[in-house]
Amino acid sequence: MLRKFFTVFSSADAATRVLQETFGYPRFRGLQQDIVNHVIAGDDALVLMPTGGGKSLCYQIPALVRQQQSGGITLVISPLIALMHDQVRALHEVGVAADFLNSSQNLDETRAVERRVRQGDTCLLYAAPERVNTARFLELLDDLYAQNRLALFAIDEAHCVSQWGHDFRPEYRQLTLLHQRYHSVPRIALTATADALTRADIIERLHLQEARLFVSSFDRPNIRYQIVEKNDARKQLLQFIGQEHEGEAGIIYCQSRKKVEDTAEWLCMQGIDALPYHAGLPAATRQQHQERFLREDGLVMTATIAFGMGIDKPDVRFVAHLDLPKNIEGYYQETGRAGRDGEAADAWMAYGLADVINQRRMIDESPASEDYKQVMRGKLDALLALAEAADCRRQRLLAYFGEASEPCGNCDNCLHPPSTxxxxxxxxxxxxxxxxxxxxxxxxxxxxxxxxxxxxxxxxxxxxxxxxxxxxxxxxxxxxxxxxxxxxxxxxxxxxxxxxxxxxxxxxxxxxxxxxxxxxxxxxxxTHERPARTRRSPASRTAEASLAKTAALADLDAASIQRFHALRVWRGKVAQQHNLPAFVIFHDSTLRDIAHHNPPTPEALAQISGIGQKKLMAYGEEVLRVCQRADAEGA
CATH class of the missing domain: 1.10.10.10 (Winged helix-like DNA-binding domain superfamily/Winged helix DNA-binding domain)
Incomplete structure (x- = not known):
């Protein structure tokens, strides 16, 4: 018992060092530390944590600590190629050896990755579930297992394993072989959305009955929920963007591919820079549009649900739905892509009679079993109840996931109570x-x-x-x-x-x-009519838009604001040179802290949240010079 106590204690110290030195964060948030320590100790976990809650660190830090302890590798199962690429590039930025194996690579590239894995030069390996189930990949895992070099399995977007989830993928069902074939390797399954039924299905399908369940609060208090009755949805959308989010990044979800393309074209005609994204577009076009969305400021993506899983862009200021989603899980997952940076964001949806009829028709005409249809009808009914609610939207949304809450004061019903x-x-x-x-x-x-x-x-x-x-x-x-x-x-x-x-x-x-x-x-x-919004003056709208973009600047003096803007310009150039999204270099919150504290030395700069050792070495001197130039120009 005493030996285990000291082992856990030393692992906790190691985890904190990795958090601070590699990722540059001073402390864990919420349940992160408990999850990390649990997984480092070699135990299984099922983690439910909202988008933007820091799920990735819950397996990335154990991966690094367990590699230090035993030299083992962590396999991360991820559903999307683009998501793998982004996470691996972000890990490289902080000095972590990571690789991926997927269909975007040729044979030589695949062999090079396999060679690095076998030689122990990789800490985290990302792969899609389809790849994991191939004979070649299983042979690689067999060899690592025989050498006691498999440290951890991380199953991201675990709701994909459940037929009751909003994004079921049959390939995820085959991941049961990880437990059957490599039973001594700990597993962590993670998702941002799963109701009680979906959680039970994940546990059963992945054989996680002995796993500890970690459930964080599903509340995203920075997101304002608004659902309006459809009455010329395009005009309503244009008014919403123009009044609330002009020039800001957003995602608009539509049900059909044609509607996605028509909406993007129409928005461009209205002067809004918009791109379409759906599974019917050529792969190269989808990739190009996603890269532009991640790298450029102020772009709007109109998309089917094919877009968004794992999109880490922190400054998406709104998510809009022009069609009703299938269930609350889908709605929550999609709206959760707004405001990942913790600043004010909007979840806006237009909803009408045709939406109800279409969703019910799709369930009724489905070739699925009657039992399955009945569950789907129940999930749709819960979403409809949310849409028609006259009380707090957030209370109903959180109650669906089993979380009690008070009226939020930040949804349309709280801000403008509807008449009945x-x-x-x-x-x-x-x-x-x-x-x-x-x-x-x-x-x-x-x-x-x-x-x-x-x-x-x-x-x-x-x-x-x-x-x-x-x-x-x-x-x-x-x-x-x-x-x-x-x-x-x-x-x-x-x-x-x-x-x-x-x-x-x-x-x-x-x-x-x-x-x-x-x-x-x-x-x-x-009543069918909502109270009219108080129309704001152009000056007021401009001020609010500026505040939404840089909320914390209100507490900065003029010199700090000048440093902040100079740092953003510098970051944009660096990101372009490295072919990375700007937020992978530094988040806005890190730039604001730098601008506010104006650290005079590299040692002082290292105390800023978000600056680990690798980034300090790579960018520290340049950041200090940018701040000094900004001060000189403002003098």
């Missing part, structure tokens, strides 16, 4: 209309025709089916078409209506409909 109304009678009119139409015609109809009946609108279809004679014809003329569509959407969201995909998305009643019709349930719904 007693919609019981309106719902009864709609449901009665559906019942009478079906009784008269033997079939029911879609929302448009039913609303026409309620509003007493004479059309060719009305005359064709004789629906002008119904007792419900015109009884809803007190509500506009937009108001009726809002009622239909909210009834669909709460399960009091359903659509029949096999019958052209016609509206059908559910068991819950009877309670409403019979008056056993009172219905309170949001």
């Amino acid at each position: 109304w007693d919609a019981t009678q309106a719902a009864q009119k709609l449901l009665s209309c559906i019942y009478r139409v079906q009784k008269m015609s033997g079939i029911t109809f879609g929302a448009g025709h039913l609303i026409d009946i309620l509003r007493g609108k004479s059309t060719d279809k009305m005359a064709q089916f004789g629906h002008e004679t119904l007792s419900t014809f015109g009884i809803g003329s007190d509500l506009s078409e937009i108001q009726w569509r809002s009622v239909v959407r909210q009834l669909l969201a709460m399960g009091a209506l359903r659509t029949d995909a096999s019958a052209f998305n016609t509206l059908q009643m559910t068991p819950q409909s009877r309670d409403i019709l019979q008056g056993a349930q009172t219905l309170t719904l949001r």
Whole structure:
């Protein structure tokens, strides 16, 4: 027991040294230290930590410490080639020996990496799950295992292993062989999003029953959540970007590839620099667009969900959805790509009746089993409840992941509480209309025709089916078409209506409909209109945009601000020379600390968070010169 105590103690010291000397951070955040010490000790772990919470350090530091202890290598399973490249380049910047093996390499490059691995010249090796399952790769692992040189397996984006997750990848299921074939090697599985069902599936599929579960808070307090009712979504998006994020980096998610391309083209016509990204584009084009997004300031990426996993760009100031995601996990993962630097960011979504119908139709028409469809319907219902909520968005979002919280004060419902109304009678009119139409015609109809009946609108279809004679014809003329569509959407969201995909998305009643019709349930719904935002003056918008970009500059004096801007210009040139994203050189937060403290010596510069030994040696003298020049020019 005493020996183990001293081993853990010395490992903790080693981990802290690596954190400070290699990565340049003075202390661990949140659960990081507990996770790192647990994994260094050779135990399995399942880690749930939000995007931007520092998941990578939870396996990178154990990899370095365990290599120091035993000379072993850490295998990191990562789902995307671009993600591997970025992480390996970032590790090289801090002086860590890392490599990747994937389909972007030719045979000579592959052999060179394998040679470095066998010679012990690599600490972390990144590979896709498809590569891990090949005979050639398993032979390499077998040899390392026989030499006791496998230190750790890190399974990143572990939600991909679960059929209940938002990004299921069958190749991840085969990773069970790591435990079966190399049972003495510790494993850490990591993800930013997994509800209770997905967590249980990850544990079962990866045989992590003995692993310790680490769950960090899912709260991202710097992100403001806003969901608006669709009413010319493009115009709404343009207004949102223009008022809140002009000239700033953002991601816009669309459901279809065509919509991605059309939206990017339209944004460019409006003067917004936008690029499309989806799986149908040539690989070279996707790579070029992703590289530009990571390296250039102010670019907007319009994309399907094919884009974003592992994107480490810290200064994405907004994520927008023009179409409803499939579930809360997907929504949380995608919105989490905003504000990784901890500064103010927005998650904005436009949502309408067609979104509800389309998502339900895709589930109903899926070839999956009925059990699977039922789970997916439940996940969609949870997202719809979030979209229609009149209370705090963040409370509902966190509650989905089992986390209790207080109203946040930083979502649209907290900032501008929506008005509600007693919609019981309106719902009864709609449901009665559906019942009478079906009784008269033997079939029911879609929302448009039913609303026409309620509003007493004479059309060719009305005359064709004789629906002008119904007792419900015109009884809803007190509500506009937009108001009726809002009622239909909210009834669909709460399960009091359903659509029949096999019958052209016609509206059908559910068991819950009877309670409403019979008056056993009172219905309170949001009004279809949101309170208008207070229109800000151009000067106010400019000031707020400037503050969002460099929030901490408010505490800096004029000389510090001048140093900060000079450092950003220098960083941009260095990043271009090294063919790296600027944030890989230094984050804005590190530049601000340098500008504020204005360290006079390399020793003082080493005390700044984010400056490890390798970066100090590579850039220290230049950083000090940039600050000195900025001071001289401002004198």
